[in-house]
Amino acid sequence: MKNAQAFSSQISDLLVMVERNLLRYVRLPQLLVFSTIQPIMFLLLFTYVFGGAILTQYASYIDFLLPGILVQSVLFGALQTGAGLVEDLNKGLVDRFRSLPMARGAVLGGRTLADMMRNIFVILLMISVGYMIGFRAHEGFWNALTAFTLLLYLGFAFSWVSAAIGMLTRTVEAAQVAGFIWVFPLVFTSSIFVPVNTMPDWLQFFARINPVTVTADSIRMLLLGSPDSAELASKFIAAFVWIAILLVVFVPLAVRLYRRSS
Amino acid sequence: MQSITVAGVRKSFGEVKALRGVDLEVQKGTILGLLGPNGAGKTTLIRALATLLLPDEGSLYVEGYDAVKEPDAVRRLIGLTGQYAAVDEQLTGRENLVMVGRLYHMDIDAARVRAQELLEKFDLADAADRTLKTYSGGMRRRIDLAASLVNRPPVLFLDEPTIGLDPLSRRGLWGIIHELVTDGTTVLLTTQYLEEADYLSNNIVVIDRGVVIARGTPQELKTRAGGDVLEVRLSRPEQAIQAQAALTSLGDASITAPGVLVLPLPGNGKALPHAIRALDGANVGIEEFELRHPTLDEAFLHLTNRIV
Ligand SMILES: Nc1ncnc2c1ncn2[C@@H]1O[C@H](COP(=O)(O)OP(=O)(O)OP(=O)(O)O)[C@@H](O)[C@H]1O
Numbered sequence: 001m002k003n004a005q006a007f008s009s010q011i012s013d014l015l016v017m018v019e020r021n022l023l024r025y026v027r028l029p030q031l032l033v034f035s036t037i038q039p040i041m042f043l044l045l046f047t048y049v050f051g052g053a054i055l056t057q058y059a060s061y062i063d064f065l066l067p068g069i070l071v072q073s074v075l076f077g078a079l080q081t082g083a084g085l086v087e088d089l090n091k092g093l094v095d096r097f098r099s100l101p102m103a104r105g106a107v108l109g110g111r112t113l114a115d116m117m118r119n120i121f122v123i124l125l126m127i128s129v130g131y132m133i134g135f136r137a138h139e140g141f142w143n144a145l146t147a148f149t150l151l152l153y154l155g156f157a158f159s160w161v162s163a164a165i166g167m168l169t170r171t172v173e174a175a176q177v178a179g180f181i182w183v184f185p186l187v188f189t190s191s192i193f194v195p196v197n198t199m200p201d202w203l204q205f206f207a208r209i210n211p212v213t214v215t216a217d218s219i220r221m222l223l224l225g226s227p228d229s230a231e232l233a234s235k236f237i238a239a240f241v242w243i244a245i246l247l248v249v250f251v252p253l254a255v256r257l258y259r260r261s262s
Numbered sequence: 263m264q265s266i267t268v269a270g271v272r273k274s275f276g277e278v279k280a281l282r283g284v285d286l287e288v289q290k291g292t293i294l295g296l297l298g299p300n301g302a303g304k305t306t307l308i309r310a311l312a313t314l315l316l317p318d319e320g321s322l323y324v325e326g327y328d329a330v331k332e333p334d335a336v337r338r339l340i341g342l343t344g345q346y347a348a349v350d351e352q353l354t355g356r357e358n359l360v361m362v363g364r365l366y367h368m369d370i371d372a373a374r375v376r377a378q379e380l381l382e383k384f385d386l387a388d389a390a391d392r393t394l395k396t397y398s399g400g401m402r403r404r405i406d407l408a409a410s411l412v413n414r415p416p417v418l419f420l421d422e423p424t425i426g427l428d429p430l431s432r433r434g435l436w437g438i439i440h441e442l443v444t445d446g447t448t449v450l451l452t453t454q455y456l457e458e459a460d461y462l463s464n465n466i467v468v469i470d471r472g473v474v475i476a477r478g479t480p481q482e483l484k485t486r487a488g489g490d491v492l493e494v495r496l497s498r499p500e501q502a503i504q505a506q507a508a509l510t511s512l513g514d515a516s517i518t519a520p521g522v523l524v525l526p527l528p529g530n531g532k533a534l535p536h537a538i539r540a541l542d543g544a545n546v547g548i549e550e551f552e553l554r555h556p557t558l559d560e561a562f563l564h565l566t567n568r569i570v
């Protein structure tokens with residue numbers, strides 16, 4: 001009984017924090033614009049400027065590109081998790097939360113979950129833009145839903161990475177700079193924009209194990225079909241293993257750093 | 263009955279020794295004013311009591327609970343208004359208060375009712391549904407205070423609560439604090455306004471460079487700062503130096519404003535006639551004079567040796 005009560009109040013703390021963070025996106029729509037405008041620009045730029053010069057196994061480059069851009073947009077979105085937390089920390093709001101008898105993980109969990117919900121919106125928007133410029137998925141609803149879920153989990157896992165880095169850097173600017181330091185290599189040494197087999201051997205090794213590559217490839221195969229279902233299975237499992245590793249390492253790390261940051 | 267007990271608390275930030283062994287006690291249902299110059303360690307002590315930072319040494323108890331070992335129990339009993347407003351700028355005043363209420367696990371209706379009560383009490387009902395971005399500094403301060411009262415905490419920590427409030431709001435807040443204490447709340451308050459400490463506090467603790475340098479009631483501290491002082495306003499301000507010279511046999515008079523001299527005059531005013539005669543003898547015109555107790559400001563400066 002007592003445990004059940006403690007559990008329900010933890011859930012309630014988490015929901016209050018999710019609601020508060022979502023309200024911020026309603027009040028500050030520019031936050032949403034930032035997390036969508038950049039991927040949309042990449043989408044248009046690569047489709048119309050570089051796309052003609054990039055050969056993929058797909059009939060049109062947009063088919064290859066869009067699944068990758070979806071992964072890129074959840075990674076860029078993850079950067080906001082850390083920056084937002086640092087802002088709360090520096091504005092003293094976290095002091096208020098810390099002086100309340102609330103669940104320990106709720107401040108971080110509320111932020112990362114809210115950012116996951118924001119990603120639902122971002123992904124749907126990106127897919128709509130993709131459809132406008134010629135992208136077509138044709139593997140059915142369940143595959144699309146699986147791809148969607150995979151993207152949300154990846155974004156969630158990277159939100160925790162970003163949260164931990166934010167807790168370490170302590171200023172919004174430093175959190176953003178530190179974020180780009182890990183996001184850029186992950187995004188560009190992956191299969192988001194070009195097939196990995198065009199890269200030099202040493203880079204291919206990194207690009208193939210990159211969580212961004214395995215996720216982007218899984219999503220491509222889920223949305224567009226794959227001649228080799230064993231390949232899909234292995235990429236999909238690799239993506240989930242990555243997500244699990246990131247969560248197991250960074251959730252406790254972020255929570256510990258949060259508790260100590262005083 | 264003790265509500266707050268602090269014993270032997272030390273805290274360093276790297277090289278900086280913010281607290282170097284502080285002891286203090288606050289009786290239930292009273293107000294303790296914590297005074298000290300900038301950097302004395304007031305905020306550090308409040309943060310340690312509010313479970314926001316761990317002391318390096320020493321113990322802190324709130325209503326019998328150990329702030330280090332039982333932080334959750336302490337958090338249920340305290341309200342905190344920090345030196346800087348801790349509110350969410352993107353939410354409205356009402357949303358902020360309801361959020362805090364729900365984080366205290368009130369049900370949502372109770373949280374709404376309480377929010378409305380506090381908005382009215384702090385004169386924010388008109389601005390309740392505006393986001394805090396549009397609030398003035400004083401309004402933010404008040405919503406922050408309101409947030410610390412949501413749970414009707416038996417123990418309240420206020421770190422410079424009236425900073426940035428206009429005189430009317432300040433008086434209003436004093437009234438609210440008085441009311442809370444009458445109802446049994448214990449308050450630990452820091453302030454830079456000595457008249458505020460004088461007016462509100464049952465007891466005062468003065469800390470400087472991380473140690474307690476004086477404690478007592480406001481009256482005791484004023485007495486300890488020396489006896490009465492004579493304040494003289496001259497009819498011709500340019501005679502100030504002349505007047506100072508005339509008074510040397512009685513003590514060192516200081517010129518505190520153009521044409522105003524303050525002379526420490528212990529001995530319950532027995533020396534007053536001598537002072538008047540000395541000035542008269544030097545042909546210094548007196549417009550007004552007053553024999554009075556030192557203010558807490560004077561006591562504070564005396565205690566912290568910032569002016570001799
Ligand atoms: N997080 C921190 N890191 C490093 N030094 C700190 C930290 N917090 C406080 N200090 C130092 O500890 C000392 C005491 O600071 P504190 O904020 O407690 O003073 P205060 O009495 O509240 O001063 P004020 O009247 O200016 O608010 C100061 O020298 C301050 O620089």
Ligand SMILES: [Mg+2]
Binds near residue numbers: 304306345421
């Ligand atoms: Mg302070």
